[in-house]
Amino acid sequence: MPGPGRNASQEANTLQRTDSGDRWYRLVLTIAVTTVPALLLVLVWQLWRDAGPAIERSGFGFILGTGWDPVQDEYGAAELLAGTVLTAGIATGLAAPLAIAGAFWHEMFAPSALRRPLAALVDLLAAVPGVVYGLWGVVVMVPWCRAVLFPALQAHIGWFPGLDGIVYGPSLLAASLLLAVMMFPFILVTARQILRALPATQAAAALALGATRWEVARYVLFPAARRALGGAALLGAGRAVGEAIAIAMVVGASHGPIESLLAPGYTLASVLPHEFAEATSAVQVAALSYATLILLVVAVTTNAVARLLVGRSIGDAGARR
């Protein structure tokens, strides 16, 4: 039975009051929220276990090992990792500058009648599923690349490393281009959110001092947002690293050393849709699980760094109000 003294202190502190309902409430919510970090731990643990045979066989050497031979059961992830880094790097290099420039135009210079329709279009492009981009890529983009773009690249800037050899349609470069198309709206949306989250006072002060809108964008907003915009590009790169289906449809699905960007290749993520369900030996399944684990580590690291740069207030394109 609560004494009168305790009652009084409860009265004085209504916001802190707890009843048994609130204790249960907090318990249920705590259990629910704990599943999220637990999920990440279980994820890593499970993949580690599935990769066991491959880890026993080649240890950390797997990461830098080359070759992918289901007949001899010899596997290495270096070429897959290189494919991932190359495609994600090229895609980010193409998409991020355009998207960030586009975000500045959208926020600072777009006619107001154009803003809403433009935002709707970009949101829609960001919401189109990867597999749909993949279909468009394999049916429309890749034949165009083979017939028009790649020969033109060879003719004009053929000296550029990686643009030599036979022109195939499905290739690492086709995968990079498709990724860039997919990343552009995503980075643009994120960059716009970053610009909108900047305090308005500095820009207003600069405008009041007679600065042009260009000067405000260039000398006030850009320096203030630089770090976060870098984070937005990195968030895009993290997505590119993890995109499996769309890349699997256009990358050409070929193991081996990377000789040309115009030749078929593979990435860590895109090897899975083609090979995981059809893996023939336990060691191959383990090797693919090991590759998945490496993919997870790369993606989580990229995302974590990007998150630290971007800051918490910026949501990702899919989960916004």
Next chain:
Amino acid sequence: MSRPVDRIGPALLGAALLAGLLPGVLALWGISTRGLSAFGAVDWGALAPAILGTALLTLGACLFAVPLGVAAGLYLAEYPHTRLARISRFVGDVLGGTPSIVIGVFVWGWLVTATGRFSGWSGSVALALVLLPLVMRVTEAGVLAVPVSLREAPLVLGWPRWRATLSVTLRAGLPGLSIALLIAVARVAGQAAPLLFTALGNPYLSADLREPMAALPLTVFADGSAPGAAAQDRAWAAALLLVLIAALLGIAARAVARREEARDG
């Protein structure tokens, strides 16, 4: 008193936007035209398993992820500064960017090998794991969007916290929250990667979640790479359906956001 750079600079930025948008718009155009002609040509009977499958798999995913994710999001909003909240928030953000194919492989190793079969349930669980961090985040944002005065008013009246949240805060935030949830769900419904090694796909009409199950994204992936006009038609029709779902929800979200903007001033 503008210098040339004041005109050339913005023009360059606009040109960058156009250049970046062009391929995406071309893709959207290609999907729409090819999808529309496929709508006329496709054998809808052959597409029905995928439509039903996507509906069931997505519903199943919501069954797991929405209660859990909403509760987790409520925790973040109610007890924002605890260590558990800070860790979960960060991990949730990171998981939100985790490749969904990783989730697919994980659920394969966890459920499919344990039960010895591909099944609709395992596909639902995989989608749910992709959905969970998204639900958590939109719930937290939805609660925080409700004015603090409104959130605390019932506490001042002596209501317990759980009742204040469930009957005042959530009700006030419901329009925005539900549309954000729908968008998150639609985004997950379009994912093929979590389903490849779990639901697997099924050419026959089946509502049995214990059996392999078809899904629209799986149809786009499998039939898109298959030869033959019938398969191509199925792939394009499924692709356009997925885009239409995303577009409709986008429009709905805009309508709700505009209404709330008008209400809040």
